Amino acid sequence: MAQVSDWTRVGNDVFYRKAELYTMEWGGGINVEEVLLSGAPYGGPIALTWLQEGRTKHRAPQSPATPTIVIFSAAGVKMGIIKWGNAPLIAMGWTLSEDLLCVQQDGAVSMYDMFGNYKQTFNMGPEAKDTGILSAKVFEGIQGTGVAVLTATHRLYVIANVAEPNPRKYADFPSADVSCWTVLREERALKVLLCQHDVLCWSSAANTRADVVQAPHVTEGVEDPVVIVKVSVSSNQRCIALLSATGKLWLGSSDLLTRFTLHDTRSNVCPRHLAWCGSGSVVLVWEVTLQLVDITGSVATFYLDSPVHVVQELDCVRLVGDTSHHILYKVPHASVETLGIGSMSPGALLVEAHLGYEEESPRAYDCLKLIQGKEEEAVHTCLEAARHDMSVDNVKLLLKSSLFGLTFLPPLEPNTFKDTALKLRILNDLRSKKIGMPLTWQQLERLTLEVALERLVARRFFPVALAIARTLGLETQLVPRILAHWACYKIANTSDKNDEQLARDIHSKLGYTAGISYTEIANCAHSLNRRQLAVKLLGYECRARAQVTGLLRLEERAAALARAQATGDTDLILTVLLDIKRALPLGEFLMVVGGSPLCRAVYARSCAAGAQEALRDLYVQDDNFHEQARLRLLEAYDNKRTDLRLGLLQSTAECFRRAKDELGVQLTEEQMRLLKCQVGLEELHHKSYVNLSLVDTLMQLIRDNHIKDAEKIRADFKITEKRYWYLRVTAHAAANHWQALEQFVKSKKTPPIGYEFVVDACLNNNSQSEAKKYVDKVKDENKAEYLRKCGLVSEAEKFTAESTSSVLNLARVTGFLS
Known part of the structure; x- marks a missing residue:
């Protein structure tokens, strides 16, 4: 049968359940009234320290002589210890990545991991350091975990994200004692609500002065003045609770505009804790009395075995006592419908049908008949109830009932059951005393399975994490990371094996699993001063670039070059x-x-x-002289100074000579001669000739009518007559030196290049008249073509006719003679 005897009714059809999570493993030496305690959200670790002298009337007899911070799992299993030698602690809190933040009186904030290993320290600003801190809050901000402090000079400094510790000063508020304060997270900004007896102030970074709200306006109908002594904001930031010194509890919206209820606790004693249980009720804790007030004004009272510390969660509160750890949560509507006494909902009838079936009772048939057509609704209700119930017996009953109902539904539906059963099994493993992560279904959905597995790995439960990852089919995403974490942990905690043996052990476990990076593991080994182990681990790296980069980081350059x-x-x-x-x-x-x-x-x-x-x-x-010569040659022509160019060309020739390249020597020396000649021409004619080739130099001299200089260069460089004629005719025609061209052509009876080239040169420079002077001297076989080029079409036709007649006459004579 279902266990509902520990349900407590609060109002109409609303129930809350207080269930024991663990018997604390820390033994009987802890008194929560004598320690400063902080529990991480989402079932995280618990950090506590014995209050120092001056913070309490009597020093705890169990506290150690040296100030320490001890870290436990939620089940009370010791995880780490911090020997505290810094300034007095003002507050402790946990980041979303489960790092412990310790806010000190001098404004410093130290960060440790869950095993007590130091990570970093940052400061809340110069003023906090100089004047000291009165109180501090660690909160979940918009971008991550934040820290807010109230200095002794009544100023607020806030760090929105500890990953980027940049303290900002918030708006000043009327100088007066602050009875309590809290940080609220809005959509795009953070605000601080300060309670100064009968005045409430909103402080933010956007304003220079705080906005003041009178407390009587908030608590309508309450005596004046109202002194607020405690304030609490729900995890979803939508609701706020204010408690007055006279025991009046105001519940409303976080903007203070809407009141849900006003409750009189009938106690003038200030409770030790005020916290939200989800977003529908508030918990007040005195010594051994817990009062729960929901937003409708309904109240329930629970009596405790010992004083407790309250940890506010997303959908519940956890109660950490001297010897036990409890959870208080609202029983979901699906559970009330399914397991509630006298319920006749489809879910309840399905449970009853299942029980009847197991007992082989005819009432199973009767119950199934009553839910005919509503089987799917009944199954969904049972599954929903199973997801949120913290009782193992109830969960088993609900899952069996839903599985029984699935036999009457289409085969698609079992996927939902399978996913639910798998997640519940994971939750059950996480809640075990060995692991100590008491997550609820809603918290797991918010946290995601991947993050839960990462937290499991951070706690070094590698086999459990691997089994869960493989069951979920996350081999490629999570298994490599889990194995890498295991390898790094093994390296850090293994000192009795030599590097070669340890590398083999790691490789035998990891093998060549897809996604595994031996480079990351080698980096871990290197950071732990195990260089040779890092080198051996890199030998197993499959990715060449990662392996080479890792070897270079380790200064193993010869091995890196060989691998590359x-x-x-x-x-x-x-x-x-x-x-x-x-x-x-x-x-x-x-x-x-x-x-x-x-x-x-x-x-x-x-x-x-x-x-x-x-x-x-x-x-x-x-000793590669040929390539040296090539470089010298390139450098020579990159240099604009002719004297330096000549020197570099001389070096080029020497390199070619040492390379036994006679052609290279000859060409380089000729280039030097040309350069010297061009320098001389520039000095003589005051015109640029350097950087021209031999042919271009000759052409330029002819165009400039420096024929003697051109003739000299022709002789010096042994240019053939035919080539020289080509260059000179082309240059004269390009410069329109027609008289000079005519004189040059007449200098020989028959030009070595023929008259055809001369005609072409004239025509190419748009001078038919000059071309006609030489067309008659063209060879007979080409004359008709060149006459047409010169526009002498009739002459070309006449010449063609005469040529044809001559050929025919020749043929007749030849025939007669034959």
Whole structure:
């Protein structure tokens, strides 16, 4: 049968359940009244420290002589210890990634992981450091976990996200004692509500002065003045609770505009805790009395075995006592419908039908008949109730009932049952005392399974995390990360094995699992000063680039170069070479490059893009005179100064000579002679000739009518007569020196290039009249064509006719003679 005896009615058809989660493993030495305690949300760890002298009247007899912070799991299993030697603690809190934040009186905030390992320290600003802190809050902000502090000078400083600790000063408020305060998270900003006896103030970063609201306006019908002593905001930031010194509890919207209810606690004693249980009720805790007030004004009272510390969660509260850990939550409507006494809903009837079926009772048939046509609704109700029930017996009963109902539904429906059963099994494993993560279904949905698994890995429950990840089919996404975490943990906590054996052990476990990165594990080993282990782990890395990069990080450059060459990836080889160049003297580096043809080719190609000096050093190292000459030649013509160019050309010729390249020597020397000649021409004629080729130099001289200089260069460079005629005719025609052209052509009876070229040169420069002077001297076989080119069509036809007649006469004579 279902267990509903521990349900407590609050109002009409609303029930709350207080259930024990764990008997605390920390033993009987903890008194929650004598410690400063902070529980992480989402079933996270618990940190506590014994209050220091001056913070309580009597020092706890169980507290250690040295101030310490002890971290436990939610089940009371010790996880870590922090020896505290800093300034007095003002507050503690947890980030969303389960790091402990310790706010100190001097404004410093220290961060530790859940095992007590130090991570970092940041400060709340100079004023907080100089004046000290009165109180502090750790809260869930818009972008992450934040910290807010109230200084001794009554100023607020807020860090919105501890990942980027940049403190901002919030609006000033009327100088007076602050009885209580809290941080509210709005859609795009944070606001702080301060209670100064009978005055409420809204402070934000956007304003310079705080907005003041009179407390009597908030608590209508209450005596004046109203002194607010405690304030609490719901996890969804939509509701707020204000408690006055006279015991009046005001519940309303977080903007203070809407009141839900006003309740009189009938106690002038200030409770130790005020917290929201979900968003529908508030919990007040005195010594051993807990009062629950919902937003309709309904009240329920619970009596506790010992004082407790309240941890506010998304949908419940956790009560951490000296020896036990309880949860108080609202029983969901589906559970009330299904398991409630006297309920006749389809879900309840399905449960009854299942019980009757197991007892082989005829009432099973009767109940099934009553829910005919509503089987799907009944199954969904049972599953919904199972998701939110914290009783293992109730969950089993509800799952069995829903499975029984599935036999009457289409085969598609079992997928929902399978997913629900799997998640409930995971939740049950997480809630076990060994793991100590008492998550509810709603918290798991908000947190997501992936984050829950990451938290499981952070707690070093690797086998459980692997089993869950594989069951969920998340091999590619999560299994590599879990194995990598395990490997790093093993490296950090194994000192009795040598590096080679440990590397083999890790590889035997990880193998070549898809997605695993031995480079990341090697980085972890290197950060723990186990360099040789990191090198051996990199030997298992499949990705060449990652392996080479890792070896370079470890300064294993020879191994990195060998691996890069084995891949044939020129970019990777160049990366290694450049790293070696930065690390070694130039001579040693060039020896490394010269030791491999592939490295030499890759480095030479990279230097060709602009690093000419480096390339020359490489060729000097290799005695490659031919390439040295090529570089000198390129450098010579990049230089605008002719004297330096001549010197570089001289070096080029010397390099060609040492390379036994006679053609290269000859061509270079000829280029030097031409350059000297061009320099002389520039000095003589005051016109630019440098950078012209030999042919262009001759053409320019002829166009400028410096015929003697052209003749001299022709003789010096042994230019053939025919080539010289081509150049001179072309240059005279291009310059329209027709008289000079005519005189030059007449200088010989028959030009060595023929009259056809002369005619073409004239026509190419748009001068038919000059062309006609030479067309009659064209060879007979070409004359008709050139006459037409010159526009002498009738003459061309006449010449063609005469030529044809001559041929026919010749044929007749030849025939007669024959």
